[in-house]
Amino acid sequence: MSRWREQVAHAATTLDDLHVVVVDETQVSGATLAVATGLISRVAPRAHVSGTYFWRDTTNKQVGGVLQPGTVPVWYPGETSDGEELTVFGRGIGNSSPDYWHHQPDSDAVSRKRLAAAYVSAPHHDPETYAHLADPLAQMLAQDIAYLTYDYASGRVLRRPSFHRPDDDFDRIIADQDLAFDDFVALNDRRSTEISRKVKALC
Structure with missing residues (x-):
C-alpha cells in the first residue's frame, strides 16, 4: 500500500491512446483551457489531449486594465451592474454547490464530486429541498x-x-x-x- 501513489499514476485509464479534445466556451486569457488540458494530460498521460474554443471573440478590449469580451455565447444571461448573474438558467447546469453534493446519497460518483465540490457544477435545484429544477x-x-x-x-x-x-x-x-x-x-x-x-x- 505504500506505493499506491505510483500505482495510481501508472494505472490504465479509459482515455489511453484516444484523441481527447477539450472545448472551452470562450477565449479570454486561455488560462481555463490550459488548466483543463493540463489536468487531463496528468491523469491520462497516454491520451492525446488538445483544446479549442467554441466562441472566438474578435471584439475584446481593455477596460480598466482587464480584458473584456465584446461578444459572448447566446446562453450567457448577462450580469447586473454589481456583477451578479441575471439568472443561472440557460446553460443546462447550475453553479458549483458543495452543499448539494453533501446532501446526495452516498455513491462512488457522488463521493468523487464531493472531493471537487467547489469546482464541479451542480444541477439546477431548490436550495432548501435540493429537488431538481427544469431549465426551459x-x-x-x-x-x-x-x-x-x-x-x-x-x-x-x-x-x-x-x-x-x-x-x-x-x-x-x-x-x-x-x-x-x-x-x-x-x-x-x-x-x-x-x-x-x-x-x-x-x-
Missing part, C-alpha cells in the same frame, strides 16, 4: 441547435472552416458545400460586413 432556457437552446443542425444538413447554413485547418481540409469543406472558392469568399465577406455593422450599432 436551456431546452430552447437545445431546440435551436437541433434546428441549426437540420438546416446545415439541408445546405441552408454556410460552413466556415477555421483557417487553422490544413489547406486540403479547408478546400474539401468548401467543395462539400458545392461552392467555388470565390463564391465562398464573397459569402464570407458579406457575413463579416454584416457582423461589423451590428457591432458598430451596439457601440
Whole structure:
C-alpha cells in the first residue's frame, strides 16, 4: 500500500491512446483551457489531449486594465451592474454547490464530486429541498441547435472552416458545400460586413 501513489499514476485509464479534445466556451486569457488540458494530460498521460474554443471573440478590449469580451455565447444571461448573474438558467447546469453534493446519497460518483465540490457544477435545484429544477432556457437552446443542425444538413447554413485547418481540409469543406472558392469568399465577406455593422450599432 505504500506505493499506491505510483500505482495510481501508472494505472490504465479509459482515455489511453484516444484523441481527447477539450472545448472551452470562450477565449479570454486561455488560462481555463490550459488548466483543463493540463489536468487531463496528468491523469491520462497516454491520451492525446488538445483544446479549442467554441466562441472566438474578435471584439475584446481593455477596460480598466482587464480584458473584456465584446461578444459572448447566446446562453450567457448577462450580469447586473454589481456583477451578479441575471439568472443561472440557460446553460443546462447550475453553479458549483458543495452543499448539494453533501446532501446526495452516498455513491462512488457522488463521493468523487464531493472531493471537487467547489469546482464541479451542480444541477439546477431548490436550495432548501435540493429537488431538481427544469431549465426551459436551456431546452430552447437545445431546440435551436437541433434546428441549426437540420438546416446545415439541408445546405441552408454556410460552413466556415477555421483557417487553422490544413489547406486540403479547408478546400474539401468548401467543395462539400458545392461552392467555388470565390463564391465562398464573397459569402464570407458579406457575413463579416454584416457582423461589423451590428457591432458598430451596439457601440
